[in-house]
Amino acid sequence: MGFLQWAIDPWGHKVPIHIAWFLIWAALIAGFGFLVVHATYLRFFARKKEWAADTASPQIIAAIPRRVPRHSPVARIFHWVMAASMFTLLFTAFLPKLGVQFPWVTYHWIAGALLATSVVFHVIHASFWLDFWSIWPDTIDLQDAVRRFRRFLGESAPAPRRFAKYPLENKLFHLAIIMSGLLVIVTGVIMLSRVRTIFFARNPYLFSDMSWGVMYVFHGLAGVGLIALVITHVYMGLRPEKRAITKSMIFGWMSRDFYLKEHDPSRWVVTPVPSTQKEEG
Amino acid sequence: MAVIRDVMPAFELLQPNSINQAQKLLQQHGQDAWILAGGLDSFDWLKDRIRKPKFVVDLSGIEELSGVRSTTDGLEIGALTTLTEVARDPLVKENYELLSQAAELVASPQIRNQGTIGGNVSQDTRCWYYRSGWPCYRAGGNLCYADTPDGRNREHAILHASRCVAVNPSDTAPALIALDAKFVIRTAKGERVVSAEDYFIGPDIDITRLHILRPGDLLTAIRIPTTWARAQFYFEKIRDRNVWDFPLMNVASAMTVSGDTIQRIRIAVNGAAARPLRLTTVEQAVVGQPINETTGEIAGELAVKGAIPLQFNAYKIPLMRNLVKRAVSGVQTTPHPTAAPA
Numbered sequence: 282m283g284f285l286q287w288a289i290d291p292w293g294h295k296v297p298i299h300i301a302w303f304l305i306w307a308a309l310i311a312g313f314g315f316l317v318v319h320a321t322y323l324r325f326f327a328r329k330k331e332w333a334a335d336t337a338s339p340q341i342i343a344a345i346p347r348r349v350p351r352h353s354p355v356a357r358i359f360h361w362v363m364a365a366s367m368f369t370l371l372f373t374a375f376l377p378k379l380g381v382q383f384p385w386v387t388y389h390w391i392a393g394a395l396l397a398t399s400v401v402f403h404v405i406h407a408s409f410w411l412d413f414w415s416i417w418p419d420t421i422d423l424q425d426a427v428r429r430f431r432r433f434l435g436e437s438a439p440a441p442r443r444f445a446k447y448p449l450e451n452k453l454f455h456l457a458i459i460m461s462g463l464l465v466i467v468t469g470v471i472m473l474s475r476v477r478t479i480f481f482a483r484n485p486y487l488f489s490d491m492s493w494g495v496m497y498v499f500h501g502l503a504g505v506g507l508i509a510l511v512i513t514h515v516y517m518g519l520r521p522e523k524r525a526i527t528k529s530m531i532f533g534w535m536s537r538d539f540y541l542k543e544h545d546p547s548r549w550v551v552t553p554v555p556s557t558q559k560e561e562g
Numbered sequence: 563m564a565v566i567r568d569v570m571p572a573f574e575l576l577q578p579n580s581i582n583q584a585q586k587l588l589q590q591h592g593q594d595a596w597i598l599a600g601g602l603d604s605f606d607w608l609k610d611r612i613r614k615p616k617f618v619v620d621l622s623g624i625e626e627l628s629g630v631r632s633t634t635d636g637l638e639i640g641a642l643t644t645l646t647e648v649a650r651d652p653l654v655k656e657n658y659e660l661l662s663q664a665a666e667l668v669a670s671p672q673i674r675n676q677g678t679i680g681g682n683v684s685q686d687t688r689c690w691y692y693r694s695g696w697p698c699y700r701a702g703g704n705l706c707y708a709d710t711p712d713g714r715n716r717e718h719a720i721l722h723a724s725r726c727v728a729v730n731p732s733d734t735a736p737a738l739i740a741l742d743a744k745f746v747i748r749t750a751k752g753e754r755v756v757s758a759e760d761y762f763i764g765p766d767i768d769i770t771r772l773h774i775l776r777p778g779d780l781l782t783a784i785r786i787p788t789t790w791a792r793a794q795f796y797f798e799k800i801r802d803r804n805v806w807d808f809p810l811m812n813v814a815s816a817m818t819v820s821g822d823t824i825q826r827i828r829i830a831v832n833g834a835a836a837r838p839l840r841l842t843t844v845e846q847a848v849v850g851q852p853i854n855e856t857t858g859e860i861a862g863e864l865a866v867k868g869a870i871p872l873q874f875n876a877y878k879i880p881l882m883r884n885l886v887k888r889a890v891s892g893v894q895t896t897p898h899p900t901a902a903p904a
Binding site: 286288289290291296298299377382383384385386387475476477483484485486490493494497 | 696697701702703704705706707709710711723724725763764766767768870
């Protein structure tokens with residue numbers, strides 16, 4: 282049972298043509314397996330969260346509003362457009378392979394074009410209008426991850442600090458989505474040259490059969506990877522302790538209580554620093 | 563074209579003598595089983611060694627699959643009935659001359675003596691890239707070799723292409739659609755009856771098959787209702803060699819007329835797409851219209867709306883336009899010589 286499907290091209294070369302479709306089931310099992318293991322761990326084995334002492338000054342904490350703004354309307358629109366196109370892409374790509382038949386190609390490339398466009402928009406928006414680095418893991422995240430892991434193993438380690446705007450797992454998920462998303466988008470955009478769309482004149486000879494095969498394999502691998510990632514993401518979004526984060530993606534804000542419980546006001550600054558504080562600093 | 567090697571790969575031959583037994587075997591062996599009816603399409607695949615099934619289920623011993631039977635609501639034709647039997651059956655000739663003509667124009671007399679109506683509607687496409695074993699979309703790959711700038715695509719699709727541009731080669735399929743026939747399929751869940759037009763699927767739905775039969779399914783009969791019995795029919799087939807060839811395109815229409823006005827009509831074309839196309843837009847446009855040149859021209863224009871020619875098959879657009887025009891306006895005139903029974 283290979284992970285790839287191979288064929289002999291007209292010139293007698295053995296070329297890959299697809300991933301093996303059983304990988305769809307593997308991704309589904311991996312996604313739901315993670316869900317079961319994680320939920321079981323949290324329900325029966327996880328210890329109560331402990332945090333390092335706050336470092337933010339009382340003035341800063343006092344200035345935090347009741348509703349802490351987290352996602353701008355534009356960022357939220359992007360997220361849900363991307364989610365809709367991602368679901369459409371996954372369903373149109375894999376349901377036919379599982380026996381549900383419908384004219385999927387047109388829906389697939391339209392959703393793909395929408396995803397590609399929204400991601401380009403997001404990159405520009407995040408680079409110039411948002412705090413670009415807030416979603417990338419920093420040194421403190423890594424130090425705290427080591428602290429958490431050591432405490433998980435029962436070793437003595439200082440309590441981790443509260444999160445910045447995004448918890449480390451959010452940042453790592455974003456990284457995984459970047460990698461699989463970009464792979465699926467880049468290969469998908471090139472693959473548009475093989476079907477009739479409004480974008481390009483068809484040119485199936487753009488690459489050699491081997492290159493095309495590799496492209497289809499990468500597209501498929503990224504696609505099945507996204508199945509597992511999306512299952513994980515939806516599961517996390519529905520977990521009770523994460524619900525405040527999910528709601529913030531709908532309404533744009535999270536409560537002051539949740540913010541103070543999970544986030545470090547000095548790492549995620551939501552209010553201007555009072556002038557006295559500035560002078561003191 | 564592939565070189566016919568004449569030595570078939572080894573397989574286990576299973577010879578059931580009832581529909582139930584056949585269905586059980588097909589169910590048991592699933593994708594490893596190959597259905598053998600007349601064998602005309604099958605032996606090509608097997609001798610070319612493009613298909614290497616582990617089991618071949620030979621239906622020829624199942625008597626209940628053969629013959630034309632009169633029913634309370636028309637006719638039932640067993641899927642294993644030969645094309646010659648269909649073409650010459652008095653009931654078919656008397657009531658459904660359209661099907662008789664279509665069956666008579668399939669290939670050669672020898673082939674019609676052996677080929678079955680079930681096989682004719684279920685046969686695979688003739689695209690040579692696909693039949694030569696190239697890893698095209700239809701064969702599970704990721705390229706259509708015919709839909710390339712220098713692909714040989716004179717016989718291929720002008721409508722409803724979706725990645726693959728192969729066409730359905732059946733002559734009886736459009737006639738059965740025009741007659742509003744129903745296809746009876748035995749599946750693991752029991753009997754399923756679908757209308758003729760729903761039996762065929764395009765590459766947008768499933769790029770690897772031309773019809774809805776899945777592994778384990780068996781087409782057992784074709785039922786033709788009395789709805790269109792003794793209507794005015796038109797069938798025309800255009801092919802490269804008039805003595806013996808697959809259609810470049812064919813058209814079938816059934817209509818009822820009051821005076822000079824079209825009351826009801828069903829019209830279908832094959833060879834234009836991966837599935838035989840029922841032209842509902844044309845039907846709607848010509849009902850209530852007089853049978854004349856103008857109506858025919860309108861019908862022809864509507865029929866080719868949205869057609870996209872490939873490098874070498876632009877001729878199919880005027881061909882389809884004219885076939886539809888003649889099928890609508892030329893019902894009362896003599897069909898094209900190639901459509902005349904031998």
